[in-house]
Amino acid sequence: MARAATTSDVFNAIAEPQRREILVLLRAGERPVTELAQALGMTQPGASKHLRVLRKVGLVRDRKAGKQRLYGLDARQLRAVHEWTGGFEGFWNESFDRLDAYVQGLKQARQKE
């Protein structure tokens, strides 16, 4: 079944590195498509498609400004991701300590595949 549609899931939407880049760029303020495309070194249709995904998920909103269409950040959905990962906060320290020993013993045995 391939994978859940990128347009329905924020996690999936930000799985694409270029889309993450777009979000970062938009932190500096609203931008038209062309400018984003240029900044990321991709084609205009390419940028439009990524923005479409981001828009469907709600990470981005657009606004007409003359001939242009300005895209702006809507980070509310990112909060969900932040909170989900936050649910593991106790673990990214704890697991480190508690499991350190056996990680050592594991090091050479696996590592591959």
Added chain:
Amino acid sequence: MARAATTSDVFNAIAEPQRREILVLLRAGERPVTELAQALGMTQPGASKHLRVLRKVGLVRDRKAGKQRLYGLDARQLRAVHEWTGGFEGFWNESFDRLDAYVQGLKQARQKE
């Protein structure tokens, strides 16, 4: 070019809902593959494949325990995601306020497509 390999990017690895579920389950402690498969209502090979992805990214580690192989959480990588989304923390409140007005005006116009 399809998409970046799920095995090289944490964002991609957690883009899969069932893999996220696995991580959540592992918060309760180490678990063998079969138990995870059962808990998630998927086949054993299915669970093994997801675990393989999670292992390659480093979100999970395994340990032999008799016949079984226990999988345990290694949440360190999730910290990166947490911090990346945290970089938008100022925006998921601010954007709400600042853009509220035009969101209203937008509501009926788009919404679809």
Added chain:
DNA sequence: GCATCATATGCCGATATAGGCATATGTCAA
């Protein structure tokens, strides 16, 4: 209307994915 600029869509191809199923590998115990 028409020309121009800005953006979106459609179609294509290459690739990756997830899931199902059979089967291989691995590990223990007798």
Added chain:
DNA sequence: TTGACATATGCCTATATCGGCATATGATGC
């Protein structure tokens, strides 16, 4: 060794994805 159990791999199919390219839609100004 053999058998039983646990897990991993391989092969297959259906589907999604991203990127490129051409082109359609949209908006502006003349």
